[in-house]
Structure formats: structure tokens, C-alpha cells
Amino acid sequence: MTASTQQTHPNNQDQLLTPGEVATLFRVDPKTVTRWATAGRIGSIRTPGGHRRFRETEVRALLAELTNDVGSL
Amino acid sequence: MTASTQQTHPNNQDQLLTPGEVATLFRVDPKTVTRWATAGRIGSIRTPGGHRRFRETEVRALLAELTNDVGSL
DNA sequence: GTAAAGTAGGGTAATTCGGGCG
DNA sequence: TTTGTCCGAATTACCCTACTTT
Numbered sequence: 342m343t344a345s346t347q348q349t350h351p352n353n354q355d356q357l358l359t360p361g362e363v364a365t366l367f368r369v370d371p372k373t374v375t376r377w378a379t380a381g382r383i384g385s386i387r388t389p390g391g392h393r394r395f396r397e398t399e400v401r402a403l404l405a406e407l408t409n410d411v412g413s414l
Numbered sequence: 415m416t417a418s419t420q421q422t423h424p425n426n427q428d429q430l431l432t433p434g435e436v437a438t439l440f441r442v443d444p445k446t447v448t449r450w451a452t453a454g455r456i457g458s459i460r461t462p463g464g465h466r467r468f469r470e471t472e473v474r475a476l477l478a479e480l481t482n483d484v485g486s487l
Numbered sequence: 488g489t490a491a492a493g494t495a496g497g498g499t500a501a502t503t504c505g506g507g508c509g
Numbered sequence: 510t511t512t513g514t515c516c517g518a519a520t521t522a523c524c525c526t527a528c529t530t531t
Contacts (some may be wrong), residue, residue: 357441359521360503370513371503378482386440387480389455390520394441394501399484433494443522448495463529465494 357386357394366404430459430467440478 344390364371378385378393383403437444438455451458451466456476458466 348434359441372514373512375504376511381484384484385482386477387440387482388446388520389450389476389480390446390503392520401504439524442520445492445496445523448523449521461529463494 350370355399358397358400360393360395363395363400366400429470431470431473433466433468436468436473439473 342394358366358376360371363374367374374383374395375393377383384396384399388395390395426467431439433444436447440447447456447468448466449469450456456468457472458468460466
């Protein structure tokens with residue numbers, strides 16, 4: 342971690358995605374993405390209205406982590 | 415030290431943000447930010463012309479408060 | 488003073504929320 | 510246990526025109 346800057350949450354340099362966007366990436370229902378957020382499997386940012394936004398970097402990382410490529414030439 | 419400094423120079427940390435700026439941070443429409451101000455969910459400063467400005471510190475605090483990071487690891 | 492961009496305000500469609508059911 | 514769907518309610522997005530800011 343950076344010992345010179347007090348950055349509690351690196352939370353404003355990533356593109357945010359809507360539940361529908363994330364749902365499209367995972368080929369699931371937006372409701373499912375909501376459940377993942379509720380279950381703590383993925384970080385989420387709530388708008389003052391209660392809607393959720395997700396970090397694109399985190400979503401991509403999760404997507405890549407769950408991706409199983411054979412890597413054959 | 416009393417906080418009675420009038421901003422004569424760009425030396426203040428309470429930088430004012432436009433609705434568009436706040437909208438970008440939350441990944442919402444600028445109109446939505448306006449509704450938040452109207453609903454009293456976020457503090458706003460009105461220009462003599464009626465346009466709204468938002469304090470960056472308040473917006474960042476609200477964003478951090480509504481952020482739910484997954485405690486992985 | 489003019490021009491371009493952003494914002495305000497109103498109205499309507501789409502999305503999301505939350506709980507519950509299969 | 511996880512996911513998809515139905516419901517009602519709330520929030521948000523996009524349409525327009527007029528005014529403000531730069």
C-alpha cells in the first residue's frame with residue numbers, strides 16, 4: 342500500500358457499470374448480479390437512490406478469474 | 415484555527431463540482447444528480463442563475479459511504 | 488455581442504429494487 | 510444452493526425547449 346497517501350478506498354478512478362451491463366457480460370439476469378452483490382461476492386456502489394453500480398475492473402477481474410482457457414496453440 | 419477563510423485564491427479543498435461531474439462519479443445521468451439535490455439527498459449550492467454546484471468533499475464522502483467493497487482475502 | 492456547451496424543468500419509457508415462488 | 514421469473518413500487522434514463530455559463 343501507499344504509505345504516503347491516505348486512500349481508504351480506491352473508488353473513483355474506475356468506470357462504473359450498471360447491473361444490466363454486468364448481467365450482459367456474465368450472460369445472467371440482472372437479478373443474479375444483485376444477488377452476488379448482496380452475498381458479498383462482488384463489490385458494489387449504491388447511488389443515493391439505492392441502485393447499484395459495479396466497478397468495471399472488478400467485474401473484468403472476476404470474469405477473467407472464472408474464465409477457464411485451455412491455452413492451446 | 416477558525417474556518418472563516420473567504421476563497422480569494424484556488425486554495426480551498428472544497429472544490430465545487432458541476433452536476434455533470436457528479437453524474438460521472440456515480441455513473442448516472444446529470445438529471446439524476448439534480449433530483450438528488452431536489453430530494454435533499456445531497457447538499458447543493460445554487461448559482462445566481464439557478465444552476466447547482468456540489469462540494470467535492472461531500473460528494474466523495476457520500477460516494478465512500480455508499481461503497482461496499484468485498485472483503486476478499 | 489455571438490456561439491457552443493451545460494443545466495434546468497417537465498413528461499414518459501426503461502431499468503432496478505425488494506420480496507417471494509418454482 | 511443457485512438461478513430465473515412474477516409482482517408492485519421506486520429510481521433512473523431519454524425526449525423536448527428555454528435559460529445560464531464560459
